Amino acid sequence: xxxxxxxxxxxxxxxxxxxxxxxxxxxxxxxxxxxxxxxxxxxxxxxxxxxxxxxxxxxxxxxxxxxxxxxxxxxxxxxxxxxxxxxxxxxxxxxxxxxxxxxxxxxxxxxxxxxxxxxxxxxxxxxxxxxxxxxxxxxxxxxxxxxxxxxxxxxxxxxxxxxxxxxxxxxxxxxxxxxxxxxxxxxxxxxxxxxxxxxxxxxxxxxxxxxxxxxxxxxxxxxxxxxxxxxxxxxxxxxxxxxxxxxxxxxxxxxxxxxxxxxxxxxxxxxxxxxxxxxxxxxxxxxxxxxxxxxxxxxxxxxxxxxxxxxxxxxxxxxxxxxxxxxxxxxxxxxxxxxxxxxxxxxxxxxxxxxxxxxxxxxxxxxxxxxxxxxxxxxxxxxxxxxxxxxxxxxxxxxxxxxxxxxxxxxxxxxxxxxxxxxxxxxxxxxxxxxxxxxxxxxxxxxxxxxxxxxxxxxxxxxxxxxxxxxxxxxxxxxxxx
Amino acid sequence: xxxxxxxxxxxxxxxxxxxxxxxxxxxxxxxxxxxxxxxxxxxxxxxxxxxxxxxxxxxxxxxxxxxxxxxxxxxxxxxxxxxxxxxxxxxxxxxxxxxxxxxxxxxxxxxxxxxxxxxxxxxxxxxxxxxxxxxxxxxxxxxxxxxxxxxxxxxxxxxxxxxxxxxxxxxxxxxxxxxxx
Numbered sequence: 001x002x003x004x005x006x007x008x009x010x011x012x013x014x015x016x017x018x019x020x021x022x023x024x025x026x027x028x029x030x031x032x033x034x035x036x037x038x039x040x041x042x043x044x045x046x047x048x049x050x051x052x053x054x055x056x057x058x059x060x061x062x063x064x065x066x067x068x069x070x071x072x073x074x075x076x077x078x079x080x081x082x083x084x085x086x087x088x089x090x091x092x093x094x095x096x097x098x099x100x101x102x103x104x105x106x107x108x109x110x111x112x113x114x115x116x117x118x119x120x121x122x123x124x125x126x127x128x129x130x131x132x133x134x135x136x137x138x139x140x141x142x143x144x145x146x147x148x149x150x151x152x153x154x155x156x157x158x159x160x161x162x163x164x165x166x167x168x169x170x171x172x173x174x175x176x177x178x179x180x181x182x183x184x185x186x187x188x189x190x191x192x193x194x195x196x197x198x199x200x201x202x203x204x205x206x207x208x209x210x211x212x213x214x215x216x217x218x219x220x221x222x223x224x225x226x227x228x229x230x231x232x233x234x235x236x237x238x239x240x241x242x243x244x245x246x247x248x249x250x251x252x253x254x255x256x257x258x259x260x261x262x263x264x265x266x267x268x269x270x271x272x273x274x275x276x277x278x279x280x281x282x283x284x285x286x287x288x289x290x291x292x293x294x295x296x297x298x299x300x301x302x303x304x305x306x307x308x309x310x311x312x313x314x315x316x317x318x319x320x321x322x323x324x325x326x327x328x329x330x331x332x333x334x335x336x337x338x339x340x341x342x343x344x345x346x347x348x349x350x351x352x353x354x355x356x357x358x359x360x361x362x363x364x365x366x367x368x369x370x371x372x373x374x375x376x377x378x379x380x381x382x383x384x385x386x387x388x389x390x391x392x393x394x395x396x397x398x399x400x401x402x403x404x405x406x407x408x409x410x411x412x413x414x415x416x417x418x419x420x421x422x423x424x425x426x427x428x429x430x431x432x433x434x435x436x437x438x439x440x441x442x443x444x445x446x447x448x449x450x451x452x453x454x455x456x457x458x459x460x461x462x463x464x465x466x467x468x469x470x471x472x473x474x475x476x477x478x479x480x481x482x
Numbered sequence: 483x484x485x486x487x488x489x490x491x492x493x494x495x496x497x498x499x500x501x502x503x504x505x506x507x508x509x510x511x512x513x514x515x516x517x518x519x520x521x522x523x524x525x526x527x528x529x530x531x532x533x534x535x536x537x538x539x540x541x542x543x544x545x546x547x548x549x550x551x552x553x554x555x556x557x558x559x560x561x562x563x564x565x566x567x568x569x570x571x572x573x574x575x576x577x578x579x580x581x582x583x584x585x586x587x588x589x590x591x592x593x594x595x596x597x598x599x600x601x602x603x604x605x606x607x608x609x610x611x612x613x614x615x616x617x618x619x620x621x622x623x624x625x626x627x628x629x630x631x632x633x634x635x636x637x638x639x640x641x642x643x644x645x646x647x648x649x650x651x652x653x654x655x656x657x658x659x660x661x662x663x
Contacts, residue, residue: 054518061522065567072567079567085528086521093521239503246510253517385569415601418612422558422575428596428654429613460613 030238035221035230038241041115042219044108046245047252051101052203054253055139058094059196066146068192070185073148074270075386081267082383092260098140100256102285105133113319113340116328117220120227123320125217128210130317135203142195144283148188150371153271154280156191157183162293165305183273223328268375279367281358288347291354312343407477410470419460424481430459437479445475529566538562539639539646542578548586548645554579554602554609554620556591561649574649575599576636577609581621588638588647589622595629597654609633630657 017023034042065084067076080087109129112118118126145156160183163174179186220227221234235241272278282290296304323336330337358364411417411424419430426432436445448456449464449471466474540559548555554577563570575591593600598613608625609618617625622633637648653660 050514057518057522061525064526075567083528083567084525085532086524087528089521090525093518239500239507243503243506243510246507246514250510250513253514257517385564385567388565388568388570415599415612417575418599418601422573422599427598429598 030236030242032215032219032237033230033234034219034237034241035225035234036232037235038237038244039222040244040248041111042241043245043248044104044111045214047104047248048101048108049207050249051097051104051252052207054256055094055097055101056200058090058097061090062094063196068146068188070148070188070271072386073146073188074267077147077149077267078383079385081265081379088264089257089260092263092265093256095265096256096259098143099283099285100252101136102140104252105136109133110340110344114330114337115220115223116227116330116333118320119323119326119328120217120220122213122217122220122227125210125213126320127317128206128213132203132206132210135199135206138199139195139203140283140285142191142199145188145191146195147267148271149268150271150275150278150374151268151280153183153273154275154278155282155286156187158280158290159282159286160187162305165301167302167306220328223330225328227326227328266375266379268371269378277367279364279371281368284351287354288350291350291357315339316343401476401480403473403476404480405477406470407473407475407480410466410474411477414464414474424478430461433478434481436481438482442475442479445478446471449474539641539648542576542588542638542645542647545586545640545643545645548578551578551580551586553604553607554589556602559647559649576647576649577602577622577633578645579620579622586638586640586645587621588636588645590634590636590650590652592634592652592654593629594631594634594652594654594656594659595627600633630655631659634659 013023062080065076065080065087067073077091080091082088112126112129141156141159145152160174160177163177164170166173175181177187177190178184179190218230221230221232225232281287293305319336323333325333327333358368412422417424419427420433421427421430424433424436426434440448452461452463464471464474538561540561542557542559557576557578558573559576561572561574563572577589577591579587579589581587591599593611593613593616595611595614595616598611600609600611600616600618602608602620603610607620609620609622610616611627611629614628616627616629618629618633619625622635624632634650634652636650639646651662653662
């Protein structure tokens with residue numbers, strides 16, 4: 001007699017578990033104790049993990065149509081945006097997904113900071129998180145270039161130019177990243193490899209490290225909790241916290257879906273390096289940095305570009321090393337919380353300042369409007385496929401040389417094309433003539449035309465008798481077939 | 483059997499709530515999965531489903547040019563082949579001629595025998611293939627030689643005063659026209 005379904009199910013689980021250890025692994029993951037119980041405030045980490053997975057899924061599928069070359073990148077992104085079913089939507093999910101990651105990162109960091117969750121042997125969790133922040137910013141920077149439109153090209157030109165402000169190694173670093181002194185197809189390849197292979201590999205590794213260290217030290221719990229020896233009654237991660245995390249995830253994907261559907265990501269006209277008017281503006285999350293860098297020129301640039309961001313960055317990264325008290329309530333930690341607030345406010349202020357400058361300066365405002373209009377116009381234009389390099393190749397070559405153009409008339413007038421095909425592509429009856437100029441000299445061709453060899457005669461090739469100038473034109477034409 | 487532990491070791495009173503939340507989670511995961519999977523699948527299937535199997539029409543020339551036609555006239559038509567985000571342009575020769583009732587027809591210049599390009603010979607007032615001397619009349623009717631059928635007629639139409647054709651390759655050496663994709 002067959003066992004009831006429930007028992008069969010549990011027997012399968014036991015079979016699987018004895019071979020994989022899946023049950024204990026799952027139990028370990030789901031039974032993570034949260035001191036003080038589940039809270040909405042803890043959903044941001046899971047939200048980030050989901051967004052990263054979503055970026056991988058959408059990114060992998062976008063790569064199905066994308067070509068990372070300066071020749072084709074823009075056309076393929078235009079094809080995705082205008083032609084492929086759901087292409088605009090999927091690209092929107094990916095592009096807005098990067099903004100969502102920055103927003104949720106900010107929330108995650110702010111929550112961690114306000115809750116003092118980096119305290120109590122959690123330095124390495126914080127450090128791994130800082131590395132992840134840098135990697136995510138790197139993803140945003142490298143991904144921005146890939147569509148190869150005007151704003152991508154010029155924003156990245158500016159972004160990579162900043163590197164050359166660094167002392168000693170600045171220029172070498174810039175050349176390394178660009179694959180040369182100028183932006184070009186090699187830059188695009190490098191950014192593609194960084195965006196698709198290298199940085200994601202590091203993100204995988206650091207997510208694992210971040211989560212492992214987090215589980216090792218345990219969840220810190222609410223602000224009143226002792227970060228080293230939790231006193232509050234704990235609740236497992238599953239199911240309540242997981243349900244909250246899931247709710248947040250659904251909120252993210254639904255919001256992204258609505259935005260991507262109703263406000264499709266735009267694509268501007270193809271990058272034109274000779275454009276001297278274009279005003280580059282980075283994505284919104286880089287605007288504060290962009291504005292900040294405007295203030296530093298010449299001799300002071302070292303202070304502004306290296307020293308100040310270096311100190312601020314170092315302070316942020318090393319915060320768990322010097323802020324060592326176990327006090328977690330934000331109102332009892334005025335210095336660290338104040339510093340954090342100042343940095344956030346400064347970034348926000350710089351962003352607003354940049355926005356105001358663009359609005360107030362009529363020259364800038366007009367140019368930016370012209371750029372937006374150009375983008376709108378481009379988005380409305382019908383997709384025009386790229387003309388492949390092999391198109392009409394023989395004709396192009398023939399028409400480049402007037403003698404050859406006359407030869408083409410003779411070729412067709414003598415019905416050579418009847419057997420050798422139009423433009424000498426060959427048919428079942430006679431071989432192709434493309435490349436004949438590389439095999440024989442002009443004299444050899446003339447001899448063969450006037451007195452075909454045995455093999456040619458057997459195939460039905462008649463001797464060709466033409467006036468000298470006509471013969472020369474015909475040979476010019478034959479030589480032009482490549 | 484020691485590894486056969488009961489699947490549910492939770493307190494009985496919390497069991498209902500937990501299974502409700504588990505169902506909620508399953509529904510949530512399914513929602514997220516579907517929201518991502520639907521566009522991804524549509525995106526992937528685009529070349530399979532939205533394939534434009536319809537052949538494009540190429541311009542042959544203005545209708546006036548062919549009004550007083552008394553012999554077939556050769557024209558090159560550009561054929562655009564779209565391949566995803568790129569296109570290839572190739573040119574193929576066709577003949578514009580008249581059928582027995584005086585209507586315009588477009589003939590493929592490819593010989594149905596072995597695929598040579600058939601020239602119109604003014605002197606003989608016939609199409610004569612130089613490869614194996616297949617002979618056709620002005621409207622492409624087979625008059626003699628090894629070809630198994632008449633010259634192939636291409637679909638054509640007149641639109642806005644312009645003669646257009648749908649270029650097409652045909653299988654060689656068969657008695658009936660067989661279109662090749």
